[in-house]
Amino acid sequence: MHNDSRKIADEIILRSGVNPRRCMKCGKCSGTCPAYEEMEYHPHEFVYMVESGEVEPLLNSKSLYMCLSCFACVDRCPRGVEPAKLVEAVRNAYLRQQDNKHMNADDVPAKLDDDLPQQAIVSAFRKYRK
Amino acid sequence: MKVSYFPGCTLKNKAKILDVYARRCAEVLGVTLEEIDNWQCCGGVFTSKDEPGSKLSSVRALKFAFEKSQPLVSVCSACHNVLKQTNHLMQSDEAFCTKVNRYMAEDSAYDGSTQVYHYLELLRDVVGFDKIREAVVNPLKGRKIAPYYGCLLLRPSSVMQMDDPENPTIFEDLLRALGAEVVVSSMRNECCGGYVTMEKPEFAKKKSLDITSNMQAMGADMIATACPLCKYNLDKNSDAIPTVYFTELLAEALGVKEECDNA
Ligand code: SF4
Numbered sequence A: 001m002h003n004d005s006r007k008i009a010d011e012i013i014l015r016s017g018v019n020p021r022r023c024m025k026c027g028k029c030s031g032t033c034p035a036y037e038e039m040e041y042h043p044h045e046f047v048y049m050v051e052s053g054e055v056e057p058l059l060n061s062k063s064l065y066m067c068l069s070c071f072a073c074v075d076r077c078p079r080g081v082e083p084a085k086l087v088e089a090v091r092n093a094y095l096r097q098q099d100n101k102h103m104n105a106d107d108v109p110a111k112l113d114d115d116l117p118q119q120a121i122v123s124a125f126r127k128y129r130k
Numbered sequence B: 001m002k003v004s005y006f007p008g009c010t011l012k013n014k015a016k017i018l019d020v021y022a023r024r025c026a027e028v029l030g031v032t033l034e035e036i037d038n039w040q041c042c043g044g045v046f047t048s049k050d051e052p053g054s055k056l057s058s059v060r061a062l063k064f065a066f067e068k069s070q071p072l073v074s075v076c077s078a079c080h081n082v083l084k085q086t087n088h089l090m091q092s093d094e095a096f097c098t099k100v101n102r103y104m105a106e107d108s109a110y111d112g113s114t115q116v117y118h119y120l121e122l123l124r125d126v127v128g129f130d131k132i133r134e135a136v137v138n139p140l141k142g143r144k145i146a147p148y149y150g151c152l153l154l155r156p157s158s159v160m161q162m163d164d165p166e167n168p169t170i171f172e173d174l175l176r177a178l179g180a181e182v183v184v185s186s187m188r189n190e191c192c193g194g195y196v197t198m199e200k201p202e203f204a205k206k207k208s209l210d211i212t213s214n215m216q217a218m219g220a221d222m223i224a225t226a227c228p229l230c231k232y233n234l235d236k237n238s239d240a241i242p243t244v245y246f247t248e249l250l251a252e253a254l255g256v257k258e259e260c261d262n263a
């Protein structure tokens, strides 16, 4: 493993406030995640991969943009690990690098229809950009 | 009684009617929703505490209410979630609170003292469901309605503290007070697909259909929600039963729906 990866993982842990060592690997977070089928890495994998310092695959994964912030994994984890906070911290770690964004303003018009609430657009922007 | 009110961007646009019903019904029940000055969009989704800049609009709204010694009320589930989670951070995370106050550099600091209510909580905890039952002039008799909470009203439950996150009753109790027959579905607190509907409409369709088909199978004729994005996803993806705002049902029961629709 890269030394760098360990450093990034530690930074992610610090910023998220999550202690991945509390995880007992029961998988309940992933079992309850509504985006499970769309994710390449699932909430429990975020927890153990950050713990073991394997962050590169997570940083480059589209799974980051599938988290709905539904907080199901936060509420239903029997150990209070709060996996969504780690997903958020990894997302931030990626998007804060220069020029990294997942959506641009120019991409938006094509995704609109007459009924789409503003709430969806601002939420997507908050999750897909710095 | 007067309360501070944060409508949010969607209630000024695609969900105008949610706002119109909410204000009028509050008046009928003796509460005035005073829209706060110069509010800014909550951002739609609560991200990490590591992004204090994205929480400033919420802190400004909370502080505005605090200065008027009023609770802060919102109707949109997403606004309420962001406001409540931000307020919780201001109360419980000293570093976050200090950073935010230093950044805002106002004459006085804000410490998270504002009481934050979702409109449903305003109805339950301030007005009282008994009083609402008495105010009903047009009971929703024979209507089979499935309440849909979605995610944001209930979770994270340690912060939101609205109700039991796995077996909530606030929405059911309101609909019963309005005279409706309530259909309780185990899908009522599962996600509709949220904002990911923009990028992956087929994903939101699957999530929404899981919910609407369950509610329909349980005998519901309609679904009630507080969230514009839930309504959008559920309505767009299911022809079978409609999804309506809970404030519309409230307005109907209180006999003010027509005047709101014509306003
Ligand atoms: S639910 Fe909690 S304890 Fe179980 S795998 Fe997920 S993070 Fe670990």
Ligand code: SF4
Pocket (backbone or CB within 6 Å): A029, A032, A033, A034, A035, A036, A043, A066, A067, A068, A069, A070, A071, A072, A073, A074, A083, A084, A087
């Ligand atoms: S918050 Fe994100 S990771 Fe957690 S259950 Fe919801 S969608 Fe999945």
